[in-house]
Amino acid sequence: MYTSLTNRRKFIKKMAMLSAMTAAATMFPGILFADEQEKGLPSGDIDWKKAPCRFCGVGCGVLVGTENGKAVAVKGDPKSPVNKGLCCVKGYHSIMAMYGKDRLTKPLVKKNGQYVETSMKEALDLIASKMKETIKDHGKDAVSIYGSGQWTIPDGYVASKLFKGCIGTNNVEANARLCMATAVTGFLTSFGLDEPMGCYEDIDHADVFVLWGNNMAEMHPVLFSRLLDQRLKRGVKIIDFATRTTRTSMASDKSILFLPQTDLAVGNAICYEIINNGWVNTSFVEKHCNFSKGLTNMGYGLEDNFKFKDKPEKIDFEAYKEFLKDYTPEKVEKISGVSAKDIKYMAAYYGNPNKKVMSFWCMGPNQHSRGTWMNNIIYNIHLLTGKISTPGNSPFSLTGQPSACGTVREVGTLTHKLPHGVVMNKKHREFAAKIWDVPVENISPKPTYHTVEMFRALDRGDIRFMWIQVTNPMVTIPKLKRYRDGAKKEGRFIVVSDIYPTPTTDIADVILPSAMWIEREGMYGNSERRTQYFEQMVQPPGEAISDTWQLIEVAKRMGFEKQFYYKEETHIEEIYTEYRRHHDNKKHNMAPLEVLKSQPGAMWPYVDGKPTKWRFNSKYDPACSNGEDFHFYGKPDGKAVIWQRPYEPAAEEPDNEYPYWLCTGRVVEHWHTGSMTRRIPVLHKAMPHAYVELHPEDAKRMQIKTGDNVKLTTRRGEIVLPASVNQRGVPAPMQVFVPFFDENMLINDITLDSFCPISKEPDYKKCSVKVEKA
Amino acid sequence: MPIKSYLAHPHEGKKNELINALSAIDQCEVMPADNKDLLILITETENKAEEAILKEKIETIDSLKLLAMVSGFNTPQNN
Numbered sequence: 001m002y003t004s005l006t007n008r009r010k011f012i013k014k015m016a017m018l019s020a021m022t023a024a025a026t027m028f029p030g031i032l033f034a035d036e037q038e039k040g041l042p043s044g045d046i047d048w049k050k051a052p053c054r055f056c057g058v059g060c061g062v063l064v065g066t067e068n069g070k071a072v073a074v075k076g077d078p079k080s081p082v083n084k085g086l087c088c089v090k091g092y093h094s095i096m097a098m099y100g101k102d103r104l105t106k107p108l109v110k111k112n113g114q115y116v117e118t119s120m121k122e123a124l125d126l127i128a129s130k131m132k133e134t135i136k137d138h139g140k141d142a143v144s145i146y147g148s149g150q151w152t153i154p155d156g157y158v159a160s161k162l163f164k165g166c167i168g169t170n171n172v173e174a175n176a177r178l179c180m181a182t183a184v185t186g187f188l189t190s191f192g193l194d195e196p197m198g199c200y201e202d203i204d205h206a207d208v209f210v211l212w213g214n215n216m217a218e219m220h221p222v223l224f225s226r227l228l229d230q231r232l233k234r235g236v237k238i239i240d241f242a243t244r245t246t247r248t249s250m251a252s253d254k255s256i257l258f259l260p261q262t263d264l265a266v267g268n269a270i271c272y273e274i275i276n277n278g279w280v281n282t283s284f285v286e287k288h289c290n291f292s293k294g295l296t297n298m299g300y301g302l303e304d305n306f307k308f309k310d311k312p313e314k315i316d317f318e319a320y321k322e323f324l325k326d327y328t329p330e331k332v333e334k335i336s337g338v339s340a341k342d343i344k345y346m347a348a349y350y351g352n353p354n355k356k357v358m359s360f361w362c363m364g365p366n367q368h369s370r371g372t373w374m375n376n377i378i379y380n381i382h383l384l385t386g387k388i389s390t391p392g393n394s395p396f397s398l399t400g401q402p403s404a405c406g407t408v409r410e411v412g413t414l415t416h417k418l419p420h421g422v423v424m425n426k427k428h429r430e431f432a433a434k435i436w437d438v439p440v441e442n443i444s445p446k447p448t449y450h451t452v453e454m455f456r457a458l459d460r461g462d463i464r465f466m467w468i469q470v471t472n473p474m475v476t477i478p479k480l481k482r483y484r485d486g487a488k489k490e491g492r493f494i495v496v497s498d499i500y501p502t503p504t505t506d507i508a509d510v511i512l513p514s515a516m517w518i519e520r521e522g523m524y525g526n527s528e529r530r531t532q533y534f535e536q537m538v539q540p541p542g543e544a545i546s547d548t549w550q551l552i553e554v555a556k557r558m559g560f561e562k563q564f565y566y567k568e569e570t571h572i573e574e575i576y577t578e579y580r581r582h583h584d585n586k587k588h589n590m591a592p593l594e595v596l597k598s599q600p601g602a603m604w605p606y607v608d609g610k611p612t613k614w615r616f617n618s619k620y621d622p623a624c625s626n627g628e629d630f631h632f633y634g635k636p637d638g639k640a641v642i643w644q645r646p647y648e649p650a651a652e653e654p655d656n657e658y659p660y661w662l663c664t665g666r667v668v669e670h671w672h673t674g675s676m677t678r679r680i681p682v683l684h685k686a687m688p689h690a691y692v693e694l695h696p697e698d699a700k701r702m703q704i705k706t707g708d709n710v711k712l713t714t715r716r717g718e719i720v721l722p723a724s725v726n727q728r729g730v731p732a733p734m735q736v737f738v739p740f741f742d743e744n745m746l747i748n749d750i751t752l753d754s755f756c757p758i759s760k761e762p763d764y765k766k767c768s769v770k771v772e773k774a
Numbered sequence: 775m776p777i778k779s780y781l782a783h784p785h786e787g788k789k790n791e792l793i794n795a796l797s798a799i800d801q802c803e804v805m806p807a808d809n810k811d812l813l814i815l816i817t818e819t820e821n822k823a824e825e826a827i828l829k830e831k832i833e834t835i836d837s838l839k840l841l842a843m844v845s846g847f848n849t850p851q852n853n
Contacts, residue, residue, distance in 0.1 A: 009777065013816055016779035017805065020814040020844040024781055024807065032808040086809075 186375025213364015406525015
């Protein structure tokens with residue numbers, strides 16, 4: 001194709017400008033270039049409406065501008081207390097994700113190996129009949145649904161109601177199992193209730209921020225900009241505690257590197273120091289905490305049908321103190337590579353009664369084969385010092401998806417969960433059955449498969465039908481090759497609802513085009529318990545419809561018209577109103593829809609017209625009822641638990657044959673598997689493909705330069721990627737890092753499917769690998 | 775015909791001065807950030823020699839604290 005020189009130069013100038021904008025956005029998260037934003041805007045009247053951002057779990061409020069039926073602009077919502085008008089580079093370009101050239105617009109059905117366009121009605125008929133046929137031939141536990149933290153609240157709610165309440169199988173899982181399940185089990189074991197006790201406002205009060213394996217500058221840039229803002233205003237300290245040097249490390253006051261998996265030991269050493277130096281908040285611990293220990297040597301879930309159930313046993317403070325003697329800073333220095341001095345440095349901040357401390361973490365402690373333990377240990381530090389549930393003192397687990405909290409954790413789209421409570425509890429089943437208008441016997445008391453095991457069951461043939469909505473497991477599941485091959489086996493029927501072709505639509509028998517984000521109405525729930533509503537602002541393309549309505553249509557076809565009584569024009573309101581009944585109590589009440597429509601979201605528990613900012617603190621939380629300052633009412637005796645959790649090695653550690661650690665993760669430009677952001681030209685050009693980061697000394701020894709091809713080999717297979725040396729991130733010696741966003745370089749083909757035995761969340765951060773120049 | 779993009783950091787309180795100084799140069803296009811002390815600078819010159827002279831000129835601007843190149847492209851004279 002001929003391109004004039006003038007046009008080409010214009011294009012190159014534009015590219016140069018965008019490269020600089022992207023660089024600026026990664027250095028200064030939240031930076032605004034309004035002129036450039038507005039230049040692209042068409043003239044005329046633009047209608048601005050509020051929505052939560054489509055991408056990460058921070059839940060920034062955005063204003064979307066529409067004109068002539070098309071979304072044409074995005075800006076940060078200045079009224080949103082989350083982002084106060086800022087956005088990250090992905091947020092600013094979010095509407096462009098709707099307008100990729102290859103949007104799926106018609107249902108496709110695979111016939112004789114070819115995808116054939118069909119009508120939505122025929123596609124939905126086929127799905128319903130296949131589900132009925134599978135249940136008849138193989139039983140109800142042969143059908144399953146796999147969704148995500150990008151499901152809106154109504155999507156997840158109707159999925160759970162259909163599968164758990166009507167069909168009667170607990171084969172409901174979501175990709176949040178891969179990112180947040182550990183946070184859930186961490187909260188449940190320590191406090192008996194899920195989700196953070198604090199909120200983002202803690203940032204405005206804390207003096208010190210400890211980031212536990214959390215590259216906030218790239219993964220949560222808007223929140224990180226709030227930290228940087230506080231440093232400018234109040235001189236707060238930011239400590240980056242990680243296995244790799246990143247942009248977060250560079251922007252922090254102190255960067256401390258630890259060897260993979262040894263965060264367990266360092267966390268315990270901090271607890272040791274707190275006790276050894278007399279920094280324990282004794283009255284808080286005596287009044288509000290119990291001590292427990294659980295089973296050790298739990299295994300790693302590598303074998304099919306792996307089972308583990310912890311056996312908690314109460315201990316006393318003296319026993320815990322004795323246990324910690326194995327974790328003196330000097331002993332831990334030898335395991336972790338972190339100097340005793342640095343361990344004492346961190347402990348001193350936690351122990352200083354005059355410093356308010358916030359701990360942030362996300363995938364580092366969560367995607368961890370001892371992740372629940374790691375979450376417990378961080379809570380231990382905050383509980384020992386009483387630095388919890390007060391403004392600025394806050395252990396805060398961040399999420400990666402816009403509604404990992406709102407949909408997966410609160411609606412309960414995991415095998416063991418119900419919107420209120422768990423399937424194992426008779427009262428919880430009865431409560432859900434009443435609201436769902438189904439016989440209580442329909443709800444099975446036994447959880448079935450967590451995500452990895454669900455894909456194993458698909459491979460084995462125990463599951464025959466799987467409906468995948470708004471997620472891309474054929475990029476994200478660890479040890480992917482086994483599960484891709486399994487999904488392609490004869491006798492499996494896979495439905496995929498998505499907006500673009502992906503490696504997951506490649507395994508589908510039916511592909512349904514979905515309405516995305518503001519092409520339909522819905523709600524997301526973010527990391528700080530904030531539920532946010534968005535209305536439909538534009539029409540979806542072609543025959544695309546929302547995932548909610550796809551499920552409702554199939555439910556009706558399966559004979560559940562009574563339970564799925566919703567009217568098309570009002571179904572989101574009807575579903576939300578019904579859903580609120582599950583949480584109608586002071587501990588979890590959700591704000592009414594009219595409140596969500598009138599403001600940038602509301603935090604639950606929403607009681608007497610007010611959100612609860614700090615749970616478990618009687619000054620702020622109306623659910624506290626013990627007459628004390630704090631009440632951890634998630635536990636029967638109102639006390640939080642300090643857990644004795646040891647350091648144990650990872651499932652697979654470097655050896656002579658595979659001498660390096662392999663860690664995987666994300667980049668600022670792309671959102672997870674890149675199926676949306678790689679269709680946004682600016683972001684794609686800024687980060688066009690995956691790479692492998694090496695430590696400069698390792699690269700020098702192997703004579704590898706940036707751009708050279710590098711072969712990575714694990715026990716699962718091999719992959720070739722271009723090298724990145726001394727570029728954005730720098731791993732420690734004998735470690736490599738690979739981002740997972742690139743479907744053309746599937747790093748998960750070679751990762752390991754080990755998981756935390758308590759949360760069943762895979763450890764994407766650790767396996768052993770051989771590294772060679774290709 | 776080089777096209778380059780830079781992040782230009784002004785001295786404290788000198789952002790507007792730097793915008794004015796850079797905007798006055800023909801080969802420069804400036805885009806200031808709204809909420810940070812940072813400018814994006816795009817330069818477009820005929821050849822490497824002119825580029826070098828321009829860079830020297832920019833670096834003498836008093837209000838400029840730091841100039842960091844982000845990307846450089848060289849378009850051919852004929853296509």
